[in-house]
Amino acid sequence: xxxxxxxxxxxxNLYPAKPAIQIAYTDSGKSAxxxxxxxxxxxxxxxxxxxxxxxxxxxxxxxxxxxxxxxxAGKAALQKILLDEAIIAxxxxxxxxxxxxxxxxxxxxxxxxxxxxxxxxxxxxxxSALDNRLESLLNEYRKKFRDDRINVESSRKDNKDLIxxxxxxxxxxxxxxxxxxxxITPLGTPLFDLRPSSVRNLVELAYSQSAIKEIRDxxxxxxxxxxxxxVNELGVSEPIVxxxxxxxxxxxxxxxxxxxxxxxxxxxxxxxxFRLEAASTTSRLRKEEFDWQDERMGSAFLEKNIIVxxxxxxxASSGFDESGFAQVNITLDMQGGRAMQKATNGNIGRRLGVLxxxxxxxxxxxxxxxxxxxxxxxxxxxxxxxxxxxVQAVLGTAFRxxxxxxxxxxxxxxxxxxAGALAAPMKFVEERTVGPSLGxxxxxLGVRSIIIGLLSVIAFMLFYYRxxxxxxxxxxxxxxxxxxxxxxxxxATLTLPGIAGIVLTIGMAVDANVLIFSRIREELKEGKDxxxxxxxxxxxxxxxxxxxxxxxxxxxxxxxxxxxxxxKGFAITLSIGILTSMFTAILGTRAIVNLMYGNxxxxxxxx
Amino acid sequence: xxxxxxxxxxRRYATIASLVLLILSIGSLGFKGLNLGLDFSGGTLIEVxxxxxxxxxxxxxxxxxxxxxxxxxxxxGSNSDVLIKVADENGNSQLGDxxxxxxxxxxxxxxLKRIEFVGPQIGTELRDQxxxxxxxxxxxILLYVAFRFQYKxxxxxxxxxxxxxxxxxxxxxLFSWDFDLTVLAALLAVIGYSLNDTIVVxxxxxxxxxxxxxxxxxxxxNRSINQTLSxxxxxxxxxxxxxxxxxxxxGDMIKGFSQALIIGVLIGTYSSxxxxxxxxxGMSLTQDDLAIPEPEGAEFDDMP
Numbered sequence: 001x002x003x004x005x006x007x008x009x010x011x012x013n014l015y016p017a018k019p020a021i022q023i024a025y026t027d028s029g030k031s032a033x034x035x036x037x038x039x040x041x042x043x044x045x046x047x048x049x050x051x052x053x054x055x056x057x058x059x060x061x062x063x064x065x066x067x068x069x070x071x072x073a074g075k076a077a078l079q080k081i082l083l084d085e086a087i088i089a090x091x092x093x094x095x096x097x098x099x100x101x102x103x104x105x106x107x108x109x110x111x112x113x114x115x116x117x118x119x120x121x122x123x124x125x126x127x128s129a130l131d132n133r134l135e136s137l138l139n140e141y142r143k144k145f146r147d148d149r150i151n152v153e154s155s156r157k158d159n160k161d162l163i164x165x166x167x168x169x170x171x172x173x174x175x176x177x178x179x180x181x182x183x184i185t186p187l188g189t190p191l192f193d194l195r196p197s198s199v200r201n202l203v204e205l206a207y208s209q210s211a212i213k214e215i216r217d218x219x220x221x222x223x224x225x226x227x228x229x230x231v232n233e234l235g236v237s238e239p240i241v242x243x244x245x246x247x248x249x250x251x252x253x254x255x256x257x258x259x260x261x262x263x264x265x266x267x268x269x270x271x272x273x274f275r276l277e278a279a280s281t282t283s284r285l286r287k288e289e290f291d292w293q294d295e296r297m298g299s300a301f302l303e304k305n306i307i308v309x310x311x312x313x314x315x316a317s318s319g320f321d322e323s324g325f326a327q328v329n330i331t332l333d334m335q336g337g338r339a340m341q342k343a344t345n346g347n348i349g350r351r352l353g354v355l356x357x358x359x360x361x362x363x364x365x366x367x368x369x370x371x372x373x374x375x376x377x378x379x380x381x382x383x384x385x386x387x388x389x390x391v392q393a394v395l396g397t398a399f400r401x402x403x404x405x406x407x408x409x410x411x412x413x414x415x416x417x418x419a420g421a422l423a424a425p426m427k428f429v430e431e432r433t434v435g436p437s438l439g440x441x442x443x444x445l446g447v448r449s450i451i452i453g454l455l456s457v458i459a460f461m462l463f464y465y466r467x468x469x470x471x472x473x474x475x476x477x478x479x480x481x482x483x484x485x486x487x488x489x490x491x492a493t494l495t496l497p498g499i500a501g502i503v504l505t506i507g508m509a510v511d512a513n514v515l516i517f518s519r520i521r522e523e524l525k526e527g528k529d530x531x532x533x534x535x536x537x538x539x540x541x542x543x544x545x546x547x548x549x550x551x552x553x554x555x556x557x558x559x560x561x562x563x564x565x566x567x568k569g570f571a572i573t574l575s576i577g578i579l580t581s582m583f584t585a586i587l588g589t590r591a592i593v594n595l596m597y598g599n600x601x602x603x604x605x606x607x
Numbered sequence: 608x609x610x611x612x613x614x615x616x617x618r619r620y621a622t623i624a625s626l627v628l629l630i631l632s633i634g635s636l637g638f639k640g641l642n643l644g645l646d647f648s649g650g651t652l653i654e655v656x657x658x659x660x661x662x663x664x665x666x667x668x669x670x671x672x673x674x675x676x677x678x679x680x681x682x683x684g685s686n687s688d689v690l691i692k693v694a695d696e697n698g699n700s701q702l703g704d705x706x707x708x709x710x711x712x713x714x715x716x717x718x719l720k721r722i723e724f725v726g727p728q729i730g731t732e733l734r735d736q737x738x739x740x741x742x743x744x745x746x747x748i749l750l751y752v753a754f755r756f757q758y759k760x761x762x763x764x765x766x767x768x769x770x771x772x773x774x775x776x777x778x779x780x781l782f783s784w785d786f787d788l789t790v791l792a793a794l795l796a797v798i799g800y801s802l803n804d805t806i807v808v809x810x811x812x813x814x815x816x817x818x819x820x821x822x823x824x825x826x827x828x829n830r831s832i833n834q835t836l837s838x839x840x841x842x843x844x845x846x847x848x849x850x851x852x853x854x855x856x857x858g859d860m861i862k863g864f865s866q867a868l869i870i871g872v873l874i875g876t877y878s879s880x881x882x883x884x885x886x887x888x889g890m891s892l893t894q895d896d897l898a899i900p901e902p903e904g905a906e907f908d909d910m911p
Binding site: 121123263428429431432433434435437438442446448449453454456457460461496497499500503504506507508510511514515518543547548549550551552553555559561562567574 | 654656700703704718719720721722723724725726728729736737739740743744747748751752755788789791792795796798799800802803806807810834835837838841842844845846847848849850852853856857858860861864865868
């Protein structure tokens, strides 16, 4: 029963993956539809490429091909016509039959070391996000104390603390009151630790642990989202963008070959620019015309002078104003606030525009020297207006944009403002690139060593144990099938060390059988008859097998816990291998031995 | 096969041999240290392959001309494959791309096989995590064996494991083999494997201690080892068979892994015979230690 499940779930691995092309609209908001599907079909049929099937699948169009050459020809044909309208990615589609897919069976997922591709580990620089926040907090309080007529002797940022000192007890107490009023997050936890100092009228303020955690989560979450958007732009099938630990992000792009380009896109920063709207009297030389991102709005003239750029935005969120209309709250850092103050002073009533700046790639169909069609990639910078709002007062580090439409539009604007610059800078701390040829080579070598290992163990067992060896070999086969079946079922990823784990399991799996057989031998030597010897042998070896395997299991679980990527793959195959080999050795071999010798009166038993 | 080898008569020599190996290993680790692979040292590694045999001298010149000074250029697997390692303290993730670019400029047929970059802090973390993992694994196994057997067995088992692991570390240090993540994984697998052996032997020692009275402890231990010897050898042999297959046919990326395991299986087999038994006799295991009839054997007896 268990074995037949194993067989069924390992079956998909026998069907080779088919070369395919995945097509999606460049605009991520648009999912692939019938129109695009028909267009793709027409293009591929016109080119008479060896296309096998074209269909819709999860917002994408998947075209399967008979060969890799056809796949490349198909991609070239599609690219020539669709150009930038769609993202076209080379892909491998499993050709698992429908009935197997219906029960959730699919082929093993291959790790990057087998499929080829890139793995990046990025670290989010939380310290600088924290520094930015502290800077703007310092400015907020400076402004507030000025407004409330509280005298401040000095205020500065020292490492991760803000230090305020006041000339009199009165000012000090007033300030403390303001601090404690502010000292609560929306979650009800304290925002900062207030530490009154032994020096008179001096107070130190630092973000509380919970606030730091919130800032960190915010920064990482923000960067994660930005990265996802950028990775989508790359058109990779099945990318992984995941948070790892407290401040790291893993990006895995299977099948990507041009890592330089991938890195450029992942590392790029979209940006924002705040500019005043040009007055009708502004000279042509000092203004520029920009389109709205929302095409219906047309275009507008903005001044050439940039007041503040996106890296000065430390936070943006959507909310509601006093009368219940949606608004976007923006926080700038100190420098940004100062620039904004200077620019808006005396310009109340004029409109302030926000430009979204993005680096984009454009494909153009061109002819090369020999007159062949080639697709040239050029990158250009696109600037579009995302907001244009009237300045109501002199703005500082914190201000808001009202009249932004529906709450949903407000939150989209806030998202764009945040996505403009990453919430905190990131750097690459680990990168692994595996070329496609190496991946293929690794699979071949891995499979070859599995086969050679398996055959040599089988030969040895047959030679040494004869019929009992035969039983053990069948169990061994069953074991390999079960491992692949279970791995497919669990959706585990197969890596090169994972293959090594399978090989190792093959070697160690016979151990249980060897234990049982040598026990049977001993029982026979003690003069017991064949049936009793078999009975006793299995029973007495059982405890030993359990003890020996549990300890190995402990080691492999620890390995899983500490390991990353490929090593985890090894731990998984090893653990699964231990479990399945216990099962096949104890129950499987038993069943076979019973079939061979059960209920027979055996005169002589050779083990 | 029936064995009757007086193993325990040679235990003094075995002790000396083990001690010599251990001292050598620890000495080499102390003076020479491990040749840490990229995973632990941090830096950049790039593997490229050429159509024909690669000119290493030319590649070294290219590297020097492009301003690199702390690097290694070696053949990897075949003479048309080249592995370049660059030590870099600053964690510059662009190096791999830069190097591949000028290699390709020099020879357009250069094919990129892989680039690996590990930042300095990741290296340190993996190192700490790996060390911690080993200790945790040893600790948990100690507990399990102590719970299932008796603390003297647990100490014996862990001593055997530490013995194996230290000697493998020592050999990797002595011969300056690359110690990377896969080797660490192999070490943990060795722990599992060697333990497997140790438990089978211990299990038999326990059984014989309980079953038969009136024999000297070292006789019982000796008999137990002989009784399990054929199983120990066969399992080691089949495991070695697959590991050799992996070593010769599995490709260069897991050579270090199979190498560590092959050594581990050999030493693990030896240690399960000598180290554990020696420790048990050294701690003067008596029948009283195991006299209380523990029920664990019985409850499984009637299961298939």
